[in-house]
Structures are given as C-alpha cells and as structure tokens.
Amino acid sequence: MKKLRIWKATDDERILAESGKIYRIGFWVLAAGVGLDVLIKLALYLPGYIGTWGVFPLVGMEGIVLAAALVLCALLAAGRGILTVGANPEAERFPLKHYALASLVFGLGLGVLGLALRMIFYPYWEGDLFSMILLLGVLLLVIGGVIFLVCLTTFYLMFRLARRRRRRLEKEADPEER
C-alpha cells in the first residue's frame, strides 16, 4: 500500500500551482509545434490535393487532437464562468474591439505564415509578377478572413457560455445578492 501511495498526486497547493504554470508552458510549446506541423503540411500539399478522406490526411490525428484540446480548455474555462483569452476574464459585455483585433492578428498571422511557407517550399510561378501578387492578396484575404470569422465567432460563443455559466454560479452561491 505504501508503494502505491507514491503514485498519488500531491495536495501541496504550492506544487500544484507551480506544476500548473510549468505544464501551461509545455502545452503552448506543444500546441505551437503541432500547429506549425499542420500548417506546413497544408501549405505544401493542400493546393492541388485531391483525397477521398478530405483534408484529414493533411491535418492528421495530431491536428484533430490539438483542436479538441483547445476546445476542451475553452469549454472547461467557460464552465467555470471565465474566459482565458483577454484582459478581462469576467467581462459582462463582449469586448468586441479586443477580440476582433485578436482574431485579425490570428487570421493575418496564420495567412501570411501559410503563404510564406508555401512560397518557401514551392518557389515556382509561371505567370507575371502582378498576377502572383494579386493571387497572393486574394488568398490572404480568403484564408485570413475565414480564420478571422472562425476565431471571432468562437470567442463570442465562449463569452456567451461563460457569462451564462457565471451568472448561474453566482446565483447558486448567493441567491439573495442578484
């Protein structure tokens, strides 16, 4: 029994807090690595790719697990009534400017990175320079726009979910206060 006890997780609040910070760094390094890996595959093979399994072979299991982990974290945070992205985790009104800017940075950043990777790995173009710039601009608008909309919608849904959950938790904790 004593041997089994060494596998029991510690109750020490300091160690739990420190571990949480350490694992958070590890999680984001891992997420960035997997995200970059998926982005490289998409940039390399998506143009002209025809597959019977959709984009699954490109995104791969790691891409799906990463997306699931991010959604799970957002849902767990919303379940506790907080938002993990942004300066005000318990905002009562949707901070549109803040989240629009964050979504824009995500959209443009990933769009530029994806196109840059494509150009690095596949530096061939048969047309003239103007049409290449035009195509890149259109692609950036489409990719960046889609990511922007997906991010902003996700932020808004998480905000609504967190606010509803927070109100319920507050009501349960102190029914007379509200």
Add this chain to the structure above:
Amino acid sequence: MRNNRMRAARAERGMSQADLAAAVGVTRQTISMMESGNYNPTLRLCVAVCRCLGKTLDALFWEEET
C-alpha cells in the same frame, strides 16, 4: 517578506518544518518558503497553519502598514 512570527510560533511548539508540513498536508519546502517569504500561501493554508500552531491569522500573518 520573511515571516519570523511563524518561525517563532513553530519553534515555541517544538515543531520542525517537516512536522508542521506533515500536519497541514504540504511539503517541508512549502513551509520553508512561507517562512522565508518566498511563497504567498492561500487563506486555506494560512488557517491550517494557524490552527496547528494555536495562533490567530492576525498573530502570524497580519502586516501593519509602515
């Protein structure tokens, strides 16, 4: 800021850092860091330490503004 009052209260009771740590369910290092002022404990842990040492929160943790 060092917590000499906690250290003194522990010594008064004849307890080592390891004894106090075992009594409140944390590691010895956590007690050591609380006493040296390198860790800011939660209220729950402060209360556990106070109960164990027979002191009040004020006696061990309250800092007068200077």
